[in-house]
Amino acid sequence: MGKRTVIPFGPQHPVLPEPIHLDLVLEDEVVVEAIPRIGYIHRGLEKLVEKKDYQQYTYVAERICGICSFMHGMGYCMAIESIMEVKIPERAEFLRTIWAELSRLHSHLLWLGLLADAFGFESLFMQSWKLREQVLDIFEETTGGRVIFSVCDIGGVRKDISADTLKKIAGIMDSMEKELKEISEVFINDSSVKSRTKGVGVLSKQAAFDLGAVGPMARASGIEMDMRTQGYAAYGKLNFKPVVEKKGDCYARTSVRINEMFQSMDLIKQCIAIIPEGDIKVKVTGNPNGEYFTRVEQPRGEVVYYAKANGSKYLDRLRVRTPTFANVPALLETLKGCALADVPILILTIDPCISCTER
Amino acid sequence: MSILSMTKTLFKNLQHGPYTVLYPIKKKESFERTRGRIAISIDDCIFCSMCQRRCPTGAIKVDKANSSWSIERLQCIQCNYCSEVCPKKCLTMENQYTSPSFGNVRDEFIKCMNTQSLSE
Amino acid sequence: MGQQTIKMISSNELLAETLHLKNEGYRLVAITCTNKDGMELSYSFDKDYDFINLRFVTDTEEEIMSISIIYPFSFLYENEIKELFGVNIKDISIDFNNSLYKIPVKTPFKTKEGEK
Numbered sequence: 001m002g003k004r005t006v007i008p009f010g011p012q013h014p015v016l017p018e019p020i021h022l023d024l025v026l027e028d029e030v031v032v033e034a035i036p037r038i039g040y041i042h043r044g045l046e047k048l049v050e051k052k053d054y055q056q057y058t059y060v061a062e063r064i065c066g067i068c069s070f071m072h073g074m075g076y077c078m079a080i081e082s083i084m085e086v087k088i089p090e091r092a093e094f095l096r097t098i099w100a101e102l103s104r105l106h107s108h109l110l111w112l113g114l115l116a117d118a119f120g121f122e123s124l125f126m127q128s129w130k131l132r133e134q135v136l137d138i139f140e141e142t143t144g145g146r147v148i149f150s151v152c153d154i155g156g157v158r159k160d161i162s163a164d165t166l167k168k169i170a171g172i173m174d175s176m177e178k179e180l181k182e183i184s185e186v187f188i189n190d191s192s193v194k195s196r197t198k199g200v201g202v203l204s205k206q207a208a209f210d211l212g213a214v215g216p217m218a219r220a221s222g223i224e225m226d227m228r229t230q231g232y233a234a235y236g237k238l239n240f241k242p243v244v245e246k247k248g249d250c251y252a253r254t255s256v257r258i259n260e261m262f263q264s265m266d267l268i269k270q271c272i273a274i275i276p277e278g279d280i281k282v283k284v285t286g287n288p289n290g291e292y293f294t295r296v297e298q299p300r301g302e303v304v305y306y307a308k309a310n311g312s313k314y315l316d317r318l319r320v321r322t323p324t325f326a327n328v329p330a331l332l333e334t335l336k337g338c339a340l341a342d343v344p345i346l347i348l349t350i351d352p353c354i355s356c357t358e359r
Numbered sequence: 360m361s362i363l364s365m366t367k368t369l370f371k372n373l374q375h376g377p378y379t380v381l382y383p384i385k386k387k388e389s390f391e392r393t394r395g396r397i398a399i400s401i402d403d404c405i406f407c408s409m410c411q412r413r414c415p416t417g418a419i420k421v422d423k424a425n426s427s428w429s430i431e432r433l434q435c436i437q438c439n440y441c442s443e444v445c446p447k448k449c450l451t452m453e454n455q456y457t458s459p460s461f462g463n464v465r466d467e468f469i470k471c472m473n474t475q476s477l478s479e
Numbered sequence: 480m481g482q483q484t485i486k487m488i489s490s491n492e493l494l495a496e497t498l499h500l501k502n503e504g505y506r507l508v509a510i511t512c513t514n515k516d517g518m519e520l521s522y523s524f525d526k527d528y529d530f531i532n533l534r535f536v537t538d539t540e541e542e543i544m545s546i547s548i549i550y551p552f553s554f555l556y557e558n559e560i561k562e563l564f565g566v567n568i569k570d571i572s573i574d575f576n577n578s579l580y581k582i583p584v585k586t587p588f589k590t591k592e593g594e595k
Contacts, residue, residue, distance in 0.1 A: 021581070035573075036555075039580030056415045059438045127368060130378055144394035144452070150438045158443075159392070182368055190364045212506055212552050230528055293483060293523065293530065295508075304509050304523065321509035329552035358580070 004032070007340070011040050015118050015344035018354035022347075026340060034335040036328055042358040046318055053313040054080060054288060055154060062148055064320060065356040067110060068298045070103045072356075073152035076318070078232065079294040079307040080154050086284055090234075092156035094275040097234040098169075099142075099149065099157075101264040101271070106135040107299035108257045108264075111351050112187065115254065118348045119196045127183045134176060138169055156281030166272045173265045180265075184258045197250035201334035201346040204248055213330040215301020215323050217350055220256045221248035227297035238270050253349045287313050298323055300351045322356035393454040394437040399428055401468040403449035410441035410450060429467035432457045485521070485532045490543055493522070496533055497546045500524050505531065507546075510556035512564045520566070522546070539565045539587075547572040555579075563587055 005026045011019030019040040025033040045064055049057055061076035062069045074096055081088060113128035136146045142161050143149035151158045161169075187193055203213065208221035218225050219242060226242035228235045243259040245252035288309035296303050301323030308317040327350040334346055372378075380387050389395065406423040418434035419441060421427075442450035457464070488496055505524040513519040520543070522533040537543060545568050547554045554572050558579040561568045565587030 037575075037579065037581055039582045042580055042582055052415060056413065056440070059415045059436065059440065063436075123365060123369065127365075133378075140393055141390045142392065144390070144392040144439070144454075145437070148436075150394070150440075158439075186364045186368075189361045191362055209506065210551070212508075212550070227528075293532070295530070302508075306509075306511050306521070308513055308515070310515075316515050317511075317513040319509070319511040319513075321511070325555065326508075328555060 003027075009034075009343060013344070015114075015348060016352075016354075017114065018352070020347075020352065020354045020357075022335075022343075024335070024340070024343065029340050031335050031338055031340065031343065034332050036332065038354065038358050040358075041355055043355075045359045046320065049315045049318040051314070054309070054315055055313075057315070057318070058153060059150060061318075062150060062152070064359055065322075065353055066147055067107050067353060068103060068300065068356070069148050070099050070152065071296055071298045071303070072320070073149070074100060074233070075294050075296040075303060075305045075320075076307070077152050077154050078296070079292050079305045080288055080309075082292045082294065083288040083290045083307060083309055084154075084284065084286065086155055086282060088156045088282060089279045090276050091160075091278040092280045093234040094271050095157050095161060095280065096152065097238070098161070098268055098271045098275075099139075099151065100233065101267045102135055102138060104299045105261055105264045105268075106132050106139075107351075108261045109135065111257060111299075111348075112183075112254075115345070115348055116187075116193075118344050119193065121186075121193065124183065124186055124193075131176060131179055131183070134172060138172065141165065142169075153281065155284040156279070158281070160280050166275065170269055170272045173268055177262065177265055180258075180261060184261075187254055187258060194251065196342075196345060197254055200250045200342050201338055201349065202247070202249045203330055203334050205246075207333060208248065208330060211330040211333055212326050213301075214326045215298070215351075216253055216256045216260065217301065217327050217330055219243060220245045220252040222246045225302070227295050227302050230295070232294075232296065234271060237274065238267055240267055250345055250349045257351075287311055288315070300324060300353060300356075301327065320356075320359055322353065322359070324350065324353045324357045327352075328357070389454045389456075391454060394439060394452050395454045395456045396432070396437070396452070397430060397435060397441060398451050398453045399430075399468055400449045400451075401428060401470050403447045404428055404468075404470060405447055406470075407446060409444050409446060413440055413444050415440065426470040427467055428470075429465050432464040432466060433460070434463075483532075484530065485534055488533050488535050490535045490537050490541060493533065493535065494544055494546065494549070497522065497549050500531065500533075501549050507550040507553055510553065510560060512560045512566060514564060518564060518566050520560070537566065539567060541567060543568045545569060545571040 007024045007026055009022040009024050010016055011021045021037040023035040024031050048060055052060055062073040064072045109128050109132040113125045116124035140146050143151045203221045205222040208218050208223055224242050224244050243256050245256050289311035291308040294305040303323055304321040306319040307315055309315050331350045406421050408421040411419045411421045416434050416436055418431040420429045439452050442452055505526040508523040508525045511521040517536045517538050519536050524531045545557050551572055557568045557571045558575045560566050562579055
């Protein structure tokens with residue numbers, strides 16, 4: 001047995017887009033324990049709900065995260081709508097679903113790029129981000145923002161997508177599917193990529209359940225859990241099945257995310273095929289009173305919004321439990337017993353979003 | 360077992376040339392809906408301060424006494440909430456971004472009151 | 480979407496109720512603390528999309544037993560609540576002693592907006 005050494009990992013590290021600190025306890029080259037520290041970007045957004053009224057907070061909620069921004073706005077709006085018993089128009093529900101699935105697509109593409117970057121495959125990283133650019137252009141054309149859309153509002157959505165644009169999006173999805181197939185081949189079949197991901201950081205089904213893993217992390221270990229099957233927004237009217245893998249290693253997590261991208265493209269096309277005409281927003285008056293838990297499936301997993309209102313225009317409490325927060329224990333578990341050189345890839349496979357985690 | 364699986368993509372890219380734009384020389388065209396910056400047609404403004412109250416970041420200041428409207432450009436988050444609540448619809452979102460700057464930029468617009476004094 | 484079951488319990492029933500849910504195969508989803516007329520703690524559980532909340536009201540004086548012996552990963556939630564709200568949770572499996580968050584400001588943030 002070798003001597004134990006403690007190596008600080010982060011908060012600044014080339015693989016981390018955002019700061020998180022881990023103290024890695026090593027025995028020779030093998031990690032035996034990891035202790036997390038967070039709080040480098042704690043912004044007090046949950047507390048801000050006492051100062052901004054519930055309509056202004058829609059814009060704050062979107063800024064909890066810079067990648068799954070739309071879904072944060074949507075989750076918050078859904079919580080308030082449930083408290084106020086507002087039923088939003090059907091077209092708005094479909095539009096929300098289209099934007100949500102596009103967000104998932106862009107988030108997973110970003111993640112694929114980062115993964116390629118983590119194991120040093122720079123040109124693959126560029127290819128993934130090149131594809132992502134097309135999605136960002138769709139966002140800019142339909143909402144006006146490339147990352148933060150500000151289209152979700154309590155009672156519906158702010159902007160409509162014209163039939164022509166919808167047709168164009170369906171066309172882009174078709175061409176993108178071909179391009180994605182080309183680069184996903186590299187992630188799935190290339191032997192140099194496989195040697196970095198296959199068998200690394202295995203999380204068994206039981207461990208994933210015991211540690212409360214969510215999202216692609218849980219699905220890669222064989223747990224069939226996807227909040228979209230609960231049928232919020234327009235998901236109830238669409239035809240899809242959660243993507244599940246059995247192995248629970250980095251390779252399985254990569255392939256879950258790749259298959260989810262194809263699924264997202266399919267869902268977008270399904271939405272475009274059956275989207276009904278009609279209003280996109282109902283007028284909301286009065287103040288919310290009551291409490292509600294909403295659960296939404298984000299690219300990273302299940303997110304919980306708890307809103308408690310007291311009848312005034314300021315909410316009492318908004319709690320956001322983000323998927324990364326739930327996946328940190330699973331990450332710590334997979335780190336145990338892995339080699340130091342695999343730590344960056346393992347941290348990346350939970351798709352960490354630290355800004356979300358600390359709010 | 361597969362190696363060199365990127366080759367096809369790489370040759371395609373070689374033929375196509377760069378996908379990026381040489382920025383300062385060539386600019387990417389913005390879309391009609393692009394949220395660039397807030398503009399005001401100050402002559403229609405009635406200084407009701409609605410935008411100032413609703414702005415999530417407090418970037419807008421309205422001074423009724425001096426009939427001036429000003430916006431802190433770097434504080435503005437381009438959410439378009441002000442132009443939605445404006446009762447006179449004199450605030451609009453332009454699709455051109457503000458140019459980059461080093462310090463805070465406060466753009467002030469003052470309404471010329473001559474026409475009003477004539478009518479009184 | 481979904482049922483919103485909220486079960487009011489008292490703070491000393493917490494461990495027994497949690498153990499009961501764990502044995503039935505529930506997963507801990509989140510622990511939420513709301514600072515309104517005392518500290519209101521909600522423990523959310525899920526099993527096949529069935530969503531259950533255990534809730535009790537406490538204050539910062541009372542000692543709350545940690546559920547980390549039943550759900551080991553609850554240590555993150557409990558450390559967060561202990562640090563940011565000042566709820567007195569004891570026996571957490573990995574206790575960070577109010578240093579999970581690396582922030583220069585003094586915690587807990589108990590005061591409401593507008594209060595002293």
